[in-house]
Amino acid sequence: MYIGEILTHDDYQLTVEDTIGYALDRMNELHVHQLPVINQTELLGVIHEEDLLSAHNDNQSLSSLFVSLRFVYLFEDQHIFDALQYTSVHQLDLVPVLDKDKMYVGVVTLSELSKAINVTLGNDNSGAIIVLEVGKNDVAFSHVAHIVESENMRILNMSLRNIEESTKTEITIKVDKQNISALIASFWRFDYTVKATFNDGNQHSDIKDRYDILMNYLNL
Template identity: 30%
Template sequence: MIAKDLISDVVPVLRETDTGIQALNWMEIFRVSHLPIVKGDEFLGLISDTDIYDLNKAEEPIGDQKLSLFSPYVNENYHIYDVIEIVSRLKLTVIPVLADEKTYVGLITLNDLMQYIERIFSVREPGGIIVIELNSVDYSLSEISRIVESNDSKILSLYVKSSADSRKIELTIKVNRTNLTSIIQTFLRYDYNIKTTYVREDDMKDFMEERYNSFMRFLNI
């Protein structure tokens, strides 16, 4: 998925003849705090609701005012991950999409981006979540996939969280089943550290009872 596939066909752009009041009205309607200003097909910059309030001339055309415009953008061929990084880092509600350094193609809204993120992480797909903590050198996607698939399950999404001051990583896995008991057992058998899970209460109860019974059988040997 690249930037040009994420472009909104709803949110308008601002022209130099539009007033600050018009801009604020559109921002309220489309629930954004930023809008691009475009001249022809040339991207001039991004204006925020704060910029307009600071001018104290909301009734005048934007082009007649002295603006120090912020000019963040993404190229139309940027991958969605790059788009997410820029929007997150700059705390934007929209990001302009350009074909080259100046040519405006469209914009991506934060709301639309969140919907695509839901698809990437299979948020709405039924399933369970397992969070594993391990040393980064021990991370093997092939082994983790094999463990999940050996329990007649599939990985729907996977997210790795790392820290610059630690050699450990946190691995969040979503699988296509809500009963995680057998998958958890297999991970533990391979000495993986299960940090937390999100499963139905009755499934976890069965898992804990099984672990307890195994321990009691061990003591009786």
């Protein structure tokens, strides 16, 4: 999913003629700590709440804080994962978005970004989550996918996380079924370590689920 698909075109922008007091009021209304400052369709930068609060006169225009503007932005054809990383690195509530001609077209907010990430990761679909632990040199997505498909299930999302100070890697898989007993048994047959399972809608504890699956597997 691209940033341009989740743009917010509402009145999030300020101009250099706006006062410091007005900018603070807008941030309070919008529940953000930064806002872009523009000149028609040109992005001049982003003003932060802390810079506004350090000013001595709320009636001054934002032009008096021009040197405090921070030039941060993303392009509308970038992926939403870029926005996720960018907001985290720069600690932003929103990011100004430019088109290919570097003209301001709107902002991407954390709220809209969270919704988009949720959809991209398949979290809006019911299913179960399995966390595998494998050696860093043993990661084989194609083999994992083959095992899942052999149990007539579909992968909604699969991600990788290297465990710090370890030779192990976590593979987190979300599948489209809630009953994953047979799938877990299949992973065990191929010597995968099933580190954790999270079965949507199941009220039993994860430990009990895995114990029951193990007993059934040993009785095969």
